[in-house]
Amino acid sequence: MTQESVEKKQKLVQSEQNGWLPPSVKEMKDPFQFASATHHSKIPERIAESPNEPVYLGVDEAGRGPVLGPMVYGIAYCLEKYSKELKKFGFADSKTLKEEKRTELFQIMDQEEHELNVNVGWATRTMTARDISSGMLQPSHGKGSYNLNEQAHDATIQLVREVIQSGVNVKYLYVDTVGPPTTYQAKLQREFPGINVTVAKKADSIYPIVSTASVVAKVTRDMNLQYYVDNLATIDDGRKLGSGYPSDPNTSKWLNGMVDPVFGWNFGLVRFSWQTAKDSLVRNGAVDVIYEHDCVKNDAGYVEIDSFFTEKADKIGRDFYGKSVTL
Incomplete structure (x- = not known):
């Protein structure tokens, strides 16, 4: 790890000291490498004590649409008999909860000895903009x-x-759909034949265990981006990143104000594959780049030499050279 990376890691620790951060953000090894990462909580005590009891597991994501920052997949799991208890804490589709409530819920999940901590496990997969693109x-x-x-x-x-x-x-898997629910459910059922799989639209508002996963994903995504908001000040001319969504005026100003004509953006925070980013490059005078793989010509394949002396020769000539050839 470089000295610069060490200093930025120290800033992350300082941020954690000033206010709670989820382990999925706090334990980033080298944030400015922008590498995708996975984090798992410990196995909850109640599940560890009853290894043969069936477990519910829910899956949801946050940050599918933004042009800045990661997309985070979150999961949550608990014993089947405990799943109904999640409602009493107020878990719901994370988009319907205020930021303070989402953070509170995840924070108490992270507190040792709390009821949620000893009953509910979780994990995240943070897919960075760099790796997505x-x-x-x-x-x-x-x-x-x-x-x-x-x-x-x-x-x-x-x-x-x-x-x-x-x-x-894990005996029951509940997933908020990506693509057609029926097709995705069949795919997951093939992957996990011993599990009862349910894939549904709005699963995060139907199944409490998916609601819990939704909170885990959303808080991790938001605090991941906030970390960069707090630590890019010295290299982004003080502009605000905003939420990362193209419709956010701060995000739009940052994106269009930071275009390098050759490299686009110097951060692994931007999804270059998004049309919003491509349009910004064109609009702000980025130079055209020809990549090596774009120079590879498609080989039309070998043909018999006597084919050049047949009545089909003219057609073959056009196929090869894009124009009529007289032989």
């Missing part, structure tokens, strides 16, 4: 685009699999 912008003649839905599916599968591998007896 790197996947989506892969050249078509290589692996091809790793689209956002595929990335989301893989993040979900990874988190669920890791919880199962830790010894948790």
